[in-house]
Amino acid sequence: MTTSSTTKAVLFHELGGPEVLEVEEVPLAEPGPGEVLVRVEAIGLNRAEALFRAGTYYYPPTLPGSRLGYEASGVVEAVGTDVTEHAVGDAVTTVANFDFRDHGVYGERVVLPEESVVRAPAGVDAVTSAATWLTYSTAYGGLIETGGLAPGDHVVITGASSGVGTAAIQTALRAGAVPIATTRGGAKRQRLLDLGAAHVITTESEDLVREVRRVTGGVGARLAFDAIGGPGFAALGDALAPGGTAVLYGTLDPRPVQLSLNWPQTVHTHANGITSRDASYRRRAAAYIGSGLTSGALTPVIAEVFDGLERIADAHRLMESNTHLGKIVVRV
Numbered sequence: 001m002t003t004s005s006t007t008k009a010v011l012f013h014e015l016g017g018p019e020v021l022e023v024e025e026v027p028l029a030e031p032g033p034g035e036v037l038v039r040v041e042a043i044g045l046n047r048a049e050a051l052f053r054a055g056t057y058y059y060p061p062t063l064p065g066s067r068l069g070y071e072a073s074g075v076v077e078a079v080g081t082d083v084t085e086h087a088v089g090d091a092v093t094t095v096a097n098f099d100f101r102d103h104g105v106y107g108e109r110v111v112l113p114e115e116s117v118v119r120a121p122a123g124v125d126a127v128t129s130a131a132t133w134l135t136y137s138t139a140y141g142g143l144i145e146t147g148g149l150a151p152g153d154h155v156v157i158t159g160a161s162s163g164v165g166t167a168a169i170q171t172a173l174r175a176g177a178v179p180i181a182t183t184r185g186g187a188k189r190q191r192l193l194d195l196g197a198a199h200v201i202t203t204e205s206e207d208l209v210r211e212v213r214r215v216t217g218g219v220g221a222r223l224a225f226d227a228i229g230g231p232g233f234a235a236l237g238d239a240l241a242p243g244g245t246a247v248l249y250g251t252l253d254p255r256p257v258q259l260s261l262n263w264p265q266t267v268h269t270h271a272n273g274i275t276s277r278d279a280s281y282r283r284r285a286a287a288y289i290g291s292g293l294t295s296g297a298l299t300p301v302i303a304e305v306f307d308g309l310e311r312i313a314d315a316h317r318l319m320e321s322n323t324h325l326g327k328i329v330v331r332v
């Protein structure tokens with residue numbers, strides 16, 4: 001790639017809280033072979049970026065001057081040689097199948113491999129588009145493809161107020177399954193019910209295993225979709241029906257994961273970023289999301305929209321307050 005101009009981007013030079021995020025002018029390379037240049041219109045925030053900034057993500061930043069950001073919507077402004085699937089003017093959204101250190105999308109313009117963008121869903125604006133791919137593809141991949149969710153299944157969705165969790169509730173309903181949502185305190189209980197959760201368990205004051213047994217008539221859940229991990233993963237396993245499945249996709253609790261001895265059960269992990277490197281998976285996920293948005297079965301839940309890259313630290317503060325429900329978006 002050759003450097004031809006500059007762009008604004010968010011960087012951080014040391015590990016820390018939201019205050020370490022800075023907007024700076026950085027060199028912008030021209031797209032090389034197989035790459036596209038995207039003018040970013042909106043950025044969808046993910047917990048991964050807060051963990052990365054704090055140094056607790058599963059890979060470390062390269063300091064000083066690390067970029068970050070998985071998810072953005074925008075328009076293709078230029079393409080390199082050998083690009084076959086995208087053209088100048090295409091509305092696209094990024095697929096989080098890359099490393100932040102190479103392609104962090106918190107910026108006004110970013111260069112990405114063409115397999116790291118997909119066509120934006122038809123008929124949605126840039127803010128909605130930035131809140132769509134990662135949440136729904138993670139829910140679709142984890143619940144439907146990995147978890148084999150079927151009509152009538154009870155599924156426990158932990159951290160259900162998160163971007164992925166809200167998408168998972170809608171995905172479960174679309175499958176004809178029965179979503180059981182968890183949240184730590186009671187503040188989001190009603191909003192989760194309004195979103196379609198059949199039951200809500202507040203884990204700070206209710207016993208998860210007892211509640212799941214109660215609402216499933218003593219049987220247990222067929223599936224658990226877990227953002228948290230840690231020692232609590234064993235309780236999720238205890239709440240499964242015989243032969244049930246737990247899909248672990250996040251580690252909000254950084255402590256070691258503990259397994260249940262409520263056998264037989266199957267434990268899967270789901271890493272959407274890795275799965276999304278496969279073009280056929282991207283096609284299936286895009287078709288699932290596109291048809292769901294069109295029918296109205298999938299309606300992205302947007303917690304708050306911040307205007308301007310300069311608001312990125314405020315957006316991270318909201319994420320770390322854990323008062324949000326759904327996706328936090330920054331309009332660029």
Ligand SMILES: NC(=O)c1ccc[n+]([C@@H]2O[C@H](COP(=O)([O-])OP(=O)(O)OC[C@H]3O[C@@H](n4cnc5c(N)ncnc54)[C@H](OP(=O)(O)O)[C@@H]3O)[C@@H](O)[C@H]2O)c1
Nearest residue numbers: 046047159161162163164183184249250251252270271272
């Ligand atoms: N494997 C994958 O492909 C994949 C894809 C996307 C995201 N993820 C992972 O999924 C997790 C959620 O990401 P997100 O961006 O959707 O999250 P998010 O929107 O930031 O929401 C996370 C929610 O989880 C709850 N929570 C936060 N810290 C917690 C803790 N220590 N223990 C228990 N609950 C906690 C909070 O809800 P309450 O206050 O209501 O409890 C919070 O609102 C992250 O670990 C992320 O890295 C993985």
